[in-house]
Amino acid sequence: MLPGMLAAAHTLTSPSTSLTTLRVVAGRTPAAGVRELTLAAPDGGRLPDWTPGSHLDVLLPGDVTRQYSLCGDRWDPLTYTVAVLREPAGRGGSAYVHDSLSVGDLVGVGGPRNNFPLVPAARYVFVAGGIGITPLLPMISHAELLGTPWTLWYGGRTRASMAYLDRLERYGDRVRIRPQDEYGLLDLEAALAGAAAGTKVYCCGPGPLLDAIEEAGAGLPPGSLRTERFVPKEQGPPVRSTAFDVELRRSGLTVTVPPQRSVLEAMAAAGVPVLSSCRQGTCGTCETPVLGGVPDHRDSLLSEAERAASSSMFVCVSRSCTDRLVLDA
Amino acid sequence: MLTIDADPFGPEILEDPLPFQAALRDAGPVVYLEQYGVYGLGRYAEVHAALTDWQHFQSAAGVGLSNFRVEKPWRPPSLLLEADPPHHDAPRHVLEPILTPRALRALRPRWLAAAEQLVEEVVGGRGELDLVSAIAQTFPLRVFPDAVGLPDEGRENLLPYGDHAFNAFGPPNDLVAKGLPRIGALSAWVASVCARDALAPDGFGAQIWAAADRGDITAEQAPLIVRSLLTAGVDTTVHGLAAALYGFATHPGEWDRFRASPGLARIAFDEAVRWESPVQTFFRTATADVRIGDTVVPEGHKILMFLGAANRDPRRWADPDRFDLTRDPSAHVGFGMGIHQCVGQHVARLEAEAVLTALAARVERIELTGPPERHHNNTLRAFRSLPARLTPAR
Numbered sequence A: 001m002l003p004g005m006l007a008a009a010h011t012l013t014s015p016s017t018s019l020t021t022l023r024v025v026a027g028r029t030p031a032a033g034v035r036e037l038t039l040a041a042p043d044g045g046r047l048p049d050w051t052p053g054s055h056l057d058v059l060l061p062g063d064v065t066r067q068y069s070l071c072g073d074r075w076d077p078l079t080y081t082v083a084v085l086r087e088p089a090g091r092g093g094s095a096y097v098h099d100s101l102s103v104g105d106l107v108g109v110g111g112p113r114n115n116f117p118l119v120p121a122a123r124y125v126f127v128a129g130g131i132g133i134t135p136l137l138p139m140i141s142h143a144e145l146l147g148t149p150w151t152l153w154y155g156g157r158t159r160a161s162m163a164y165l166d167r168l169e170r171y172g173d174r175v176r177i178r179p180q181d182e183y184g185l186l187d188l189e190a191a192l193a194g195a196a197a198g199t200k201v202y203c204c205g206p207g208p209l210l211d212a213i214e215e216a217g218a219g220l221p222p223g224s225l226r227t228e229r230f231v232p233k234e235q236g237p238p239v240r241s242t243a244f245d246v247e248l249r250r251s252g253l254t255v256t257v258p259p260q261r262s263v264l265e266a267m268a269a270a271g272v273p274v275l276s277s278c279r280q281g282t283c284g285t286c287e288t289p290v291l292g293g294v295p296d297h298r299d300s301l302l303s304e305a306e307r308a309a310s311s312s313m314f315v316c317v318s319r320s321c322t323d324r325l326v327l328d329a
Numbered sequence B: 001m002l003t004i005d006a007d008p009f010g011p012e013i014l015e016d017p018l019p020f021q022a023a024l025r026d027a028g029p030v031v032y033l034e035q036y037g038v039y040g041l042g043r044y045a046e047v048h049a050a051l052t053d054w055q056h057f058q059s060a061a062g063v064g065l066s067n068f069r070v071e072k073p074w075r076p077p078s079l080l081l082e083a084d085p086p087h088h089d090a091p092r093h094v095l096e097p098i099l100t101p102r103a104l105r106a107l108r109p110r111w112l113a114a115a116e117q118l119v120e121e122v123v124g125g126r127g128e129l130d131l132v133s134a135i136a137q138t139f140p141l142r143v144f145p146d147a148v149g150l151p152d153e154g155r156e157n158l159l160p161y162g163d164h165a166f167n168a169f170g171p172p173n174d175l176v177a178k179g180l181p182r183i184g185a186l187s188a189w190v191a192s193v194c195a196r197d198a199l200a201p202d203g204f205g206a207q208i209w210a211a212a213d214r215g216d217i218t219a220e221q222a223p224l225i226v227r228s229l230l231t232a233g234v235d236t237t238v239h240g241l242a243a244a245l246y247g248f249a250t251h252p253g254e255w256d257r258f259r260a261s262p263g264l265a266r267i268a269f270d271e272a273v274r275w276e277s278p279v280q281t282f283f284r285t286a287t288a289d290v291r292i293g294d295t296v297v298p299e300g301h302k303i304l305m306f307l308g309a310a311n312r313d314p315r316r317w318a319d320p321d322r323f324d325l326t327r328d329p330s331a332h333v334g335f336g337m338g339i340h341q342c343v344g345q346h347v348a349r350l351e352a353e354a355v356l357t358a359l360a361a362r363v364e365r366i367e368l369t370g371p372p373e374r375h376h377n378n379t380l381r382a383f384r385s386l387p388a389r390l391t392p393a394r
Helices: A003-008 A093-099 A130-146 A165-174 A188-193 A207-216 A263-269 A304-309 B011-015 B018-027 B044-052 B089-098 B107-124 B131-136 B138-148 B155-167 B174-193 B204-213 B221-232 B235-250 B252-260 B262-276 B345-362
Strands: A021-031 A034-040 A054-060 A064-069 A079-085 A106-114 A123-129 A150-156 A175-179 A199-204 A225-228 A244-248 A253-257 A287-292 A312-314 A324-327 B031-033 B038-041 B128-130 B281-286 B290-292 B295-297 B302-306 B363-368 B373-376 B381-385 B387-392
Touching: A021 A079, A034 A093, A054 A079, A054 A093, A064 A079, A064 A093, A064 A130, A079 A093, A079 A130, A123 A130, A123 A188, A123 A207, A130 A150, A130 A165, A130 A199, A150 A165, A150 A188, A165 A175, A188 A207, A199 A207, A207 A225, A244 A263, A253 A263, B011 B373, B038 B044, B044 B302, B089 B204, B089 B221, B107 B131, B107 B138, B107 B345, B107 B387, B128 B131, B131 B138, B131 B235, B131 B381, B138 B155, B138 B204, B138 B221, B138 B235, B138 B345, B155 B174, B155 B221, B155 B235, B174 B221, B204 B221, B235 B252, B235 B262, B235 B345, B235 B363, B235 B381, B252 B262, B252 B345, B252 B363, B262 B345, B345 B363
Parallel strands: A123 A150, A123 A199, A150 A175, A199 A225, A244 A324, B038 B302
Antiparallel strands: A021 A034, A021 A106, A034 A079, A054 A064, A054 A106, A244 A253, A287 A312, A287 A324, B031 B038, B128 B387, B281 B302, B290 B295, B363 B387, B373 B381
16 A cells, blocks of 8 residues: 555544634635634544535624524535624624634534424425525525425625625526625515426524515415524514413422513522523523423514424513413422 | 555455454554555545545545445435535435434423333333344334324334444445345335425424425425434434443442433543444545555545544544543544534434433443344444343343
């Protein structure tokens, strides 16, 4: 065996032992207002596996957690790639990623987790609004591997603000680039027009786009339209404006939750902490089994059927319709 | 790299694989198994790395000796065990939440009661019994088929079907030949009970079909995912339970320790899985030239991972041959590791916890009354019988 051949062969890599802290190993700007970060384990080991649609929880200063979709190549076990849009109206997370995080810095992470998995289909329609392209990029490469036909409708403010146009070029007319300043809002009727039986529609982007596609796709067979919201779903006011009691059966405690307080906060104050992350009902970390009472579900995760079954709730945002809730905690 | 000409699937090594496994580990990080033309890994570090590195050690070419790139599988390949990303993703994503500890919570009181009843029956007898047939086989067969939602009729087919499926990962030797006459009928029964209409409305099987209704998997995938539960969920648990009972029968001090702290049930079961490794081996296939130590395993070649050898590797485990409840067995590879790690491990743990907890409450001593008899299988480390006496607690 020639030494050169040895060098060319893949070498076994041990899994990383550091899964909660990653190092920024590269940063670049794939579009105006978008910063792409490449993260790796400080010890250079393998990172946990992920599937298209997965996101990483990134812990930022000031106890702020943000979810960013993994948009790199899962065949590379050593790095994660995320792309972050600067949001002037945001709560400071994106500004920190843009202005302060540098190559070499360490950043706390959780996950990856997948609330937006790619399911089998006869064909896919992908609809991206702006930075919502990120979870769809790995889905597109998987659709290619699976040999499943697909189309991407990709909207954004301007061409210069839309990331990864270069990566999409090779797919030709299967990719419909639709900057708003040239085309106006995405034509969802046209995007969904080809959605025959067996088509799965994946959409990620700002809230108004998701609301619009839910309306435009209302006639699709159940389970055909799959969306991911990283901004919390608009909720009406809570069902009740008064306090309620929560019995924590395993702990043998009952706590009262006043209107201004979350169930999660009330539990923590009673010495029953629940692991949480986004505290917005979008990430799914704080899911807690419900043993009694009727929750007022205010998360962006549960389906209608799951809300009706109410076997669990996300205590960071969800409340109670009844005077009393019983939780397995 | 050392070449080994012993047959790891021959009757001598299946009867007692430990001396062979020690030689395998000492021969180096990778060996060449002459008889089958495959590479072998016996040390923990390399087995663990190969299990997690699905990018370079693929499963879709079969996790047995047979190479699906060039040979026709004996049955339609498993959508979980014998699949790679991206095809592996959706079936795994559907099955995993059905079998999480949270999802199994509803079964817990039922299984604890079933275990208490079984222990009552066996202790109420003469106290002398075969631990394999009376407990290790009986308990999983009482609770698991119900949890899946199988019809009552034909459940006796489950153990022989699983036994053949696990033999079929090995070479086409006598063990495979003895299963061939019946496998057509067994497979037909298994296929018939994986159909939607055959399954009770509230079991794991129905939940898999519900995922097909939601469009998370296809209607063609659903019965094959149910089949995975039936293939991989019975024999393995039986042999894992038998391993735990054998461990306690031969280590009375550990039984006393467990009875004093029944909360150790899950640790005890995982320690038994490490110690006996009911699943001994699986193959992978190199998707590129892969360097292991000074050796390059060429693309397309099969690699045999000895999980049992890794679980007793003294480079990883102190005093590895001891069944020891004070040990932390975490990260053993008895359930595999990585994206293919046993999706039913929480089911097995719950079954074992129920049986061991019920036994601890009623039985003071477990003693062997005769020599244990091994059952040979190309993949599984198993007992045919474990004659024993149970002394009731006073």
